[in-house]
Amino acid sequence: MTVILNQSLTGISIGAVLLLIALGLTLTFGQMGVINMAHGEFIMAGAYTTYVLQKSISSAGVSLLVALPIAFLAAGAMGALLEWLLIRRLYTRPLDTLLVTWGVSLMLQQLARDIFGAPNVQTTAPDALTGNISLGGGITFADNRLFILGLALLSVLALTLILRLTPLGRRIRAVVQNRDLAEVSGIATGRVDRITFFIGSGLAGVAGVALTLVGPIGPTMGTNYIVDAFLVVVVGGIGQLKGSVITAFALGILQAVLEYSTTVSVAKVIVLVAIVAFLQWRPQGLYTLRTRSLA
Amino acid sequence: MSGEGLTVRDLRVTFDGFTAVDGVDLDIHPGDLRFLIGPNGAGKTTLVDAVTGLVKATGSVRFGDQDLLGRPVHRIARMGIGRTFQTATVFEELTVLQNLDIAAGAGRGPWTMLRRRRTVPEPVARALETTGLTSLRDRPAGVLAHGQKQWLEIGMLLVQDVRLLLLDEPVAGMSHDEREATGALLQRISADRTVVVIEHDMDFMRSFARSVSVLHAGKVLSEGTVAEVQADAKVQEVYLGRTAEPEPAPATAVAVAEEA
Amino acid sequence: MTTTTSSPAVVAPTSRSLPERLRVPAGFALGAVLLLGAAPALLSDFRLNLLAKYLCYAIVAVGVSLAWGRGGLMVLGQGVFFGLGGYAMAMHLKLTDAAATGETLPDFMQLYGTGDTLPWWWKPFADPAFALAMTVLLPMTVAALLGFLVFRRRVKGAYFAILSQALAAALSIWLIGQQATTGGTNGLTDIQGFFGYSLDDPVNQRMVYFIIAAVLLLLMAGVRQLFVSRFGELLVATRDSEERVRFLGYDPANVKLVAYVLAAGAAGLAGALFVPAVGIISPALIGIVPSIGFVIGAAVGGRASLVGAVLGAIAVAWAQSTLSDALPAAWTYVQGLLFVVAVGFLPGGLASLGAVLRRRRTAAPTTAPTPATAPAPTTGETA
Numbered sequence: 001m002t003v004i005l006n007q008s009l010t011g012i013s014i015g016a017v018l019l020l021i022a023l024g025l026t027l028t029f030g031q032m033g034v035i036n037m038a039h040g041e042f043i044m045a046g047a048y049t050t051y052v053l054q055k056s057i058s059s060a061g062v063s064l065l066v067a068l069p070i071a072f073l074a075a076g077a078m079g080a081l082l083e084w085l086l087i088r089r090l091y092t093r094p095l096d097t098l099l100v101t102w103g104v105s106l107m108l109q110q111l112a113r114d115i116f117g118a119p120n121v122q123t124t125a126p127d128a129l130t131g132n133i134s135l136g137g138g139i140t141f142a143d144n145r146l147f148i149l150g151l152a153l154l155s156v157l158a159l160t161l162i163l164r165l166t167p168l169g170r171r172i173r174a175v176v177q178n179r180d181l182a183e184v185s186g187i188a189t190g191r192v193d194r195i196t197f198f199i200g201s202g203l204a205g206v207a208g209v210a211l212t213l214v215g216p217i218g219p220t221m222g223t224n225y226i227v228d229a230f231l232v233v234v235v236g237g238i239g240q241l242k243g244s245v246i247t248a249f250a251l252g253i254l255q256a257v258l259e260y261s262t263t264v265s266v267a268k269v270i271v272l273v274a275i276v277a278f279l280q281w282r283p284q285g286l287y288t289l290r291t292r293s294l295a
Numbered sequence: 296m297s298g299e300g301l302t303v304r305d306l307r308v309t310f311d312g313f314t315a316v317d318g319v320d321l322d323i324h325p326g327d328l329r330f331l332i333g334p335n336g337a338g339k340t341t342l343v344d345a346v347t348g349l350v351k352a353t354g355s356v357r358f359g360d361q362d363l364l365g366r367p368v369h370r371i372a373r374m375g376i377g378r379t380f381q382t383a384t385v386f387e388e389l390t391v392l393q394n395l396d397i398a399a400g401a402g403r404g405p406w407t408m409l410r411r412r413r414t415v416p417e418p419v420a421r422a423l424e425t426t427g428l429t430s431l432r433d434r435p436a437g438v439l440a441h442g443q444k445q446w447l448e449i450g451m452l453l454v455q456d457v458r459l460l461l462l463d464e465p466v467a468g469m470s471h472d473e474r475e476a477t478g479a480l481l482q483r484i485s486a487d488r489t490v491v492v493i494e495h496d497m498d499f500m501r502s503f504a505r506s507v508s509v510l511h512a513g514k515v516l517s518e519g520t521v522a523e524v525q526a527d528a529k530v531q532e533v534y535l536g537r538t539a540e541p542e543p544a545p546a547t548a549v550a551v552a553e554e555a
Numbered sequence: 556m557t558t559t560t561s562s563p564a565v566v567a568p569t570s571r572s573l574p575e576r577l578r579v580p581a582g583f584a585l586g587a588v589l590l591l592g593a594a595p596a597l598l599s600d601f602r603l604n605l606l607a608k609y610l611c612y613a614i615v616a617v618g619v620s621l622a623w624g625r626g627g628l629m630v631l632g633q634g635v636f637f638g639l640g641g642y643a644m645a646m647h648l649k650l651t652d653a654a655a656t657g658e659t660l661p662d663f664m665q666l667y668g669t670g671d672t673l674p675w676w677w678k679p680f681a682d683p684a685f686a687l688a689m690t691v692l693l694p695m696t697v698a699a700l701l702g703f704l705v706f707r708r709r710v711k712g713a714y715f716a717i718l719s720q721a722l723a724a725a726l727s728i729w730l731i732g733q734q735a736t737t738g739g740t741n742g743l744t745d746i747q748g749f750f751g752y753s754l755d756d757p758v759n760q761r762m763v764y765f766i767i768a769a770v771l772l773l774l775m776a777g778v779r780q781l782f783v784s785r786f787g788e789l790l791v792a793t794r795d796s797e798e799r800v801r802f803l804g805y806d807p808a809n810v811k812l813v814a815y816v817l818a819a820g821a822a823g824l825a826g827a828l829f830v831p832a833v834g835i836i837s838p839a840l841i842g843i844v845p846s847i848g849f850v851i852g853a854a855v856g857g858r859a860s861l862v863g864a865v866l867g868a869i870a871v872a873w874a875q876s877t878l879s880d881a882l883p884a885a886w887t888y889v890q891g892l893l894f895v896v897a898v899g900f901l902p903g904g905l906a907s908l909g910a911v912l913r914r915r916r917t918a919a920p921t922t923a924p925t926p927a928t929a930p931a932p933t934t935g936e937t938a
Contacts, residue, residue: 110888266729268724268728276701280704280708283709369806377802400789412788
């Protein structure tokens, strides 16, 4: 019993990481139909930001907190630039964005290799996040995992509030639901796209900061997460925050429990089979908007 | 003329709590040229979507003695029911001939499919003739004029030998001459098939409809000949009396959004 | 072949002049002379062996051109099928290698293995006919299963692309995890013989080259026939408007499934031929990165053009091995740029370059005597 609970907690922390990454994708892929493979490299950018800051600010705790907004801005700026340079030319060919951004992702990885070197680097975790909290009965939860969980939930909350309550959020949702109508209603869709991309990519930067607490920083760190994060959006449903939240935790727990009962590699295969099976039941994902549109 | 008509009973379609079609009954007899009219949001296109299997619906839809509801789209198409869309969808990169040939071929065996087409099949030649596209047959469909694309779409239904044609605003965006030609084409076709037309253009309806159903808020408001419907007070109130009568429909995407 | 078409459009077979009629057989003959005559005569053993490897990538590209170029299916998991074909072949060759030295187990199993018996799923691969059949049937079966489940439920194209990648990731991770029975990260290496012929002998290496070149040419002839067949027209129609095809009474799922399964078969065949040519198959050739790499050649050359895709695959593979040895960092930038430029700005690939330039020069109006009430130009999509 303790084992299952502990595995579930591991699953929740895997889910929190997935969720942080998938949140940005929910915006850019889910809401805009753009498959941005360079999202993984925005994570990397966030992680390296943390690394650089820690070198200049000696306190691990302070540098982590400073890194959060700076990584958000840095990754967000990279995303907005990518949108402006390439992606806005490709909105009519959403599938092709996948390959174009993959090319960008290859170049960014090489850039990181050229700047920081090919070997992985590490940051030191702040002392406050190196312990465990005990939940009683032999069940523990690592502080750094708890921090990531909190960060993920906070990001969900912030994003929900932005989408629900602000004029910007209303514009984003309007463009998502009907681009042409939004345009003729006087919304500058190009600007909204760029801001959406900024926020989505910025969230990847925040995810990158979080990942420095649980693993090494390297040029290919994004590639390891990107496909899993996309699967979260696929299963959660296009453009639905709640779908991504539920799916991220469900996949995380499934993965953790399976890893315990089989092996990591078999668990991967079973999770994929489960996803294909799930899509038989809900081909559009967990949550969808039923509309009359043709495609 | 086979005695197959379209019978719709208590048809309902709901999108996330919004009822787009709300208990529609329709009887369209063989050989009819029926116009479905009604203001935006009346549920006309959704009705056609339900008949052709594109959206889920409750109630009953029968064509002849066969039930349509719940069947997959391509099965319904193979039963002899064809439709067009508000925006003409032809295969732009294929030629007129290739478009029609594909439409004619749903029953082809694998061996035929794997070979090249050597001659123009007979039904294709006839459809080229009927729609007046013979001289354009080797042109890519993408370069056709708007009206010609609509005719090609109708031609594609003809080679499929459909017995029921459901046309969604076939004359939207057409010039006066193109409208007249389309109207004549529809009358020719409906001689031995059943044709249902969704239309906003009142002049076009007056000139060519054999019978009319008026939809309003998901329900059938009135039904009959053009004269009967025009005389109906309810219709005058909700529809014909409205100020902006002949509705120009340039931005289809927006129209879709409003109607959804 | 159809390389000179301006876009993914299909040439109407009617009213072709005689020289045009001869172009395809002439091009095919030229290709045969180059691959089967000139290359073996002019290239050193080493270079010919490299070319054999590139031609394997070209065989994958033939399938990519069919499924992606004509069918619009984002096939980003071709590494899976390449790997299944490769492992099927390599398992057989490892078993015959072991048998030749009197062993019952392949070398790596003696090293990492837990027992001294062959795993049950290795056993049938001792039979050459079974192993050969599996190089194609195994990938086609996996593709048929995934394709059936995905296309039948009308899962979005983007979802399909992501699922393909996830499959590639899952297979390579699984292979790495099963070191005792699959060789793990190393893969199946150090393959000595090919159906009784020693691969150390340059003469036999040339034979492998000839087999690969012949397979490529035959496959191109077959797929070219598919392109001009009614199926080819239907495939393009399905790519451009799936819903419309459905309303014509076809099931687009079946159309896509045929193209996808055939592409998987081609990739499997390529993987199987790769093994004797290069002597190795490993998870590094299967995962997400190589899987996406398989489409770049087709994208550069022209995804919808068969010859363009094949030449593109060969050219990219050549550039990679030439550049990546000398300047590995430079190659990664070049590869990234290729994706951005070829897919982003020249979606028809180099095969469409001539047509694009022509269009620029003549600047629109002369293209066709557009009928009265001219429609808005539709060039945006075809460019």
